[in-house]
Amino acid sequence: MQARGSELEILSHDELYEVHRATMEILENVGVKVLEQNALKLLKDAGAIVDEREKIARIPEYLVREALKKAPSRISLYGRDRKYKLNLGGYRVHFSMEGTSVFVLDLETGERRDSTYTDLEHFFKLADALENIHHASITVKARDIPEPIAHVYEMYAGFKNTTKTMDGYTYGHTISMDTIKMASILAGGEENLIKQPMLLGFHNPVSPLQHSKELTEGLMVYARYKQPVIIAPEDQAGATAPVTLAGLLVQQNAEVLSGIVIAELTSPGAPVLYGTVSTITDMKTGNLAYGAVEAALINVASAQLARFYSLPSRGTGGGTESKIPDIQAGIEKAVTLMMAAMAGINFIYVAAGALESTLTASYEQAVIDNELCGIVLRALSGIEVNDETLAIDVIKEVGPGGHFLANKHTLKHLKTEHFIPKIINRQMRDIWEKSGSKDLRQVAREKAKEILTKHQPEPLETSVEKELRAFIKEVEERERCSYKMF
Amino acid sequence: MVDAEEIILNKLANAILKYDPDAAVEAAKEALDSGVDPVKAIEDGLAKGLRIVGERFGSGEAFLAELVVAAEAMKQALKVLEPAISKSSKEKKTLGKVLIGTVEGDIHDIGKNIVSTLLMVTGFEVIDLGVDVPTQKFVEKVKEVKPHILALSALMTTTMTKMEDVIEALKKEGLRDKVKIIVGGAPTSKKWAEEIGADGHGADAMEAVQVVKKLIGCL
Numbered sequence: 269m270q271a272r273g274s275e276l277e278i279l280s281h282d283e284l285y286e287v288h289r290a291t292m293e294i295l296e297n298v299g300v301k302v303l304e305q306n307a308l309k310l311l312k313d314a315g316a317i318v319d320e321r322e323k324i325a326r327i328p329e330y331l332v333r334e335a336l337k338k339a340p341s342r343i344s345l346y347g348r349d350r351k352y353k354l355n356l357g358g359y360r361v362h363f364s365m366e367g368t369s370v371f372v373l374d375l376e377t378g379e380r381r382d383s384t385y386t387d388l389e390h391f392f393k394l395a396d397a398l399e400n401i402h403h404a405s406i407t408v409k410a411r412d413i414p415e416p417i418a419h420v421y422e423m424y425a426g427f428k429n430t431t432k433t434m435d436g437y438t439y440g441h442t443i444s445m446d447t448i449k450m451a452s453i454l455a456g457g458e459e460n461l462i463k464q465p466m467l468l469g470f471h472n473p474v475s476p477l478q479h480s481k482e483l484t485e486g487l488m489v490y491a492r493y494k495q496p497v498i499i500a501p502e503d504q505a506g507a508t509a510p511v512t513l514a515g516l517l518v519q520q521n522a523e524v525l526s527g528i529v530i531a532e533l534t535s536p537g538a539p540v541l542y543g544t545v546s547t548i549t550d551m552k553t554g555n556l557a558y559g560a561v562e563a564a565l566i567n568v569a570s571a572q573l574a575r576f577y578s579l580p581s582r583g584t585g586g587g588t589e590s591k592i593p594d595i596q597a598g599i600e601k602a603v604t605l606m607m608a609a610m611a612g613i614n615f616i617y618v619a620a621g622a623l624e625s626t627l628t629a630s631y632e633q634a635v636i637d638n639e640l641c642g643i644v645l646r647a648l649s650g651i652e653v654n655d656e657t658l659a660i661d662v663i664k665e666v667g668p669g670g671h672f673l674a675n676k677h678t679l680k681h682l683k684t685e686h687f688i689p690k691i692i693n694r695q696m697r698d699i700w701e702k703s704g705s706k707d708l709r710q711v712a713r714e715k716a717k718e719i720l721t722k723h724q725p726e727p728l729e730t731s732v733e734k735e736l737r738a739f740i741k742e743v744e745e746r747e748r749c750s751y752k753m754f
Numbered sequence: 755m756v757d758a759e760e761i762i763l764n765k766l767a768n769a770i771l772k773y774d775p776d777a778a779v780e781a782a783k784e785a786l787d788s789g790v791d792p793v794k795a796i797e798d799g800l801a802k803g804l805r806i807v808g809e810r811f812g813s814g815e816a817f818l819a820e821l822v823v824a825a826e827a828m829k830q831a832l833k834v835l836e837p838a839i840s841k842s843s844k845e846k847k848t849l850g851k852v853l854i855g856t857v858e859g860d861i862h863d864i865g866k867n868i869v870s871t872l873l874m875v876t877g878f879e880v881i882d883l884g885v886d887v888p889t890q891k892f893v894e895k896v897k898e899v900k901p902h903i904l905a906l907s908a909l910m911t912t913t914m915t916k917m918e919d920v921i922e923a924l925k926k927e928g929l930r931d932k933v934k935i936i937v938g939g940a941p942t943s944k945k946w947a948e949e950i951g952a953d954g955h956g957a958d959a960m961e962a963v964q965v966v967k968k969l970i971g972c973l
Contacts, residue, residue, distance in 0.1 A: 303861070368911075370911055370940075370941040371943075382943075382945070409911050411911070415911070415912060415915050439912055474861050474862060478861060480861055482859070482912075504864070506818075506819060507818075507864050508864050511819075549818070549864075551817040551818050551819060552814050552817060552818070553818070553958065554818045554864075554865075554868045554958070554959060555958065625940075627940055627941070
């Protein structure tokens with residue numbers, strides 16, 4: 269499951285350099301607000317000009333260059349099953365499930381409701397089964413669990429229901445350390461976890477130009493344990509960033525690079541991804557527009573900027589503002605996913621299951637998006653040209669007026685040359701009508717139900733499961749609340 | 755024949771309608787120089803223009819940025835006019851007083867700012883406490899400014915629970931019945947508002963204004 273993006277580029281090398289130059293001017297003269305005291309001190313000690321009262325760090329270019337020298341250009345992330353390994357860097361492309369939605373479209377009623385722990389287990393199971401999804405994220409929040417202990421249950425749900433790579437949790441020092449401890453149990457000790465990281469952290473600078481206390485704490489914990497962290501601001505062109513996309517890229521770049529400086533000062537060699545969740549604000553409503561074509565353009569430029577700095581990249585494809593799996597969702601997802609993938613974004617978050625600006629996750633949408641991911645992966649592999657594929661001998665053999673259906677060459681290559689759809693319908697109308705005239709959403713819903721009934725993820729080792737549960741108990745006692753699952 | 759006062763009132767309204775803060779300030783100065791009653795200049799000039807912009811935004815005709823600039827133009831013109839209002843007529847006509855802020859631990863403010871602007875445009879007096887506002891500060895401010903409405907914003911599931919804390923803290927102080935509370939922000943919902951005992955929920959800025967109007971009883 270390794271795919272390589274094509275070299276879709278929209279900025280010239282000179283333009284990338286212009287963005288870099290403008291970014292350095294912003295970092296040196298405006299600076300960033302850092303609400304975590306230790307990070308601010310690290311920046312000051314390293315040579316940044318720090319305004320203690322305003323918590324602003326003005327970062328000179330040499331600090332950025334030193335940090336970039338320390339940051340690795342390729343990162344590995346391991347799943348519980350070692351065959352699931354993400355190799356992030358270069359033009360390699362990976363797809364992930366939607367992350368941390370707070371609502372789901374109920375699979376039975378189709379109504380939107382609060383997401384629960386059971387939903388989260390189901391989405392992990394789905395991610396485990398969907399063949400074009402490389403990474404299983406915390407697709408929905410377990411909102412029926414008290415907030416102080418939700419994170420340990422959410423991690424547990426993932427460890428239990430998938431062997432693919434998965435998200436960590438980087439909101440504050442304590443929560444981040446809890447996830448490190450849980451992953452260490454799974455990895456067979458802290459040392460193993462550091463050598464072969466299993467958690468993917470998220471640091472989202474708050475635009476414009478701010479690093480929150482909680483996420484910076486998380487960034488620093490993960491940096492010390494060498495778990496990769498995505499540094500991805502959500503600049504909104506016209507509201508929290510300049511309305512012009514070039515200006516947005518400058519501000520985003522300043523936010524990402526300052527985050528990388530913090531990570532590399534905390535722990536040299538800390539694995540970080542150049543990330544973006546940026547898009548435009550819809551100027552009529554003031555709402556986000558993840559499915560906007562501008563988001564796709566920002567992804568292409570961000571992939572280029574990541575390579576400009578020799579860093580692995582994270583982007584967003586498959587976002588939509590639609591509330592249900594409909595034609596709007598299809599348009600927005602196809603455009604943003606295809607462009608992000610063609611640009612060679614290494615890790616495409618939100619690729620499957622997202623609706624309503626990522627507020628809502630949908631089972632049937634995840635199945636539909638899995639198909640779209642398959643189509644995009646096929647597009648990425650392009651057209652191979654060699655003696656075998658040019659098929660001169662085959663054309664000679666069949667000659668004018670014959671057909672290729674019975675040819676050995678056809679049998680040999682059909683499964684790799686063509687994408688074989690799982691749910692896209694190519695039947696003639698009569699046949700389609702006989703099988704119930706189902707639209708794609710209906711077919712996907714049935715497929716999702718089938719997976720949830722039949723798919724059995726590889727169970728955890730008994731001793732590991734016991735240890736994880738014991739740790740959850742510990743956290744419940746510490747936080748003085750429980751979910752009473754065990 | 756149109757009289758001089760009417761020309762100036764039109765200038766004030768038009769400056770807002772053209773999203774032009776400089777023109778609004780100029781017109782405000784002209785109003786004072788010509789002896790137009792500053793309260794009248796605000797109500798029949800600036801506010802009239804702003805109401806139209808609010809309606810344009812509501813119907814999808816105006817853009818968010820235009821609305822925000824119009825509100826900014828009004829603010830700047832008010833700085834010129836307000837000092838000239840005599841003590842006796844200082845009671846500005848507003849639809850009510852709204853205290854607004856983003857809860858503790860959350861530094862997201864763009865959504866809250868849009869709601870603030872829209873409320874102001876509609877004719878409410880808005881006191882904005884900013885972001886990452888400690889629970890106790892909300893309580894103190896409710897005591898101090900006695901708002902009709904307290905509006906709480908949160909963007910994260912990790913911080914939305916603070917809304918509940920604010921409501922509980924107000925109960926403890928015996929202030930809960932003195933103020934109507936509305937909540938908003940991406941992860942919130944009507945159901946959430948009911949669960950934590952808030953009085954209303956705004957799914958977006960336009961709805962927030964409708965809910966505030968309804969709660970105050972001016973709809």
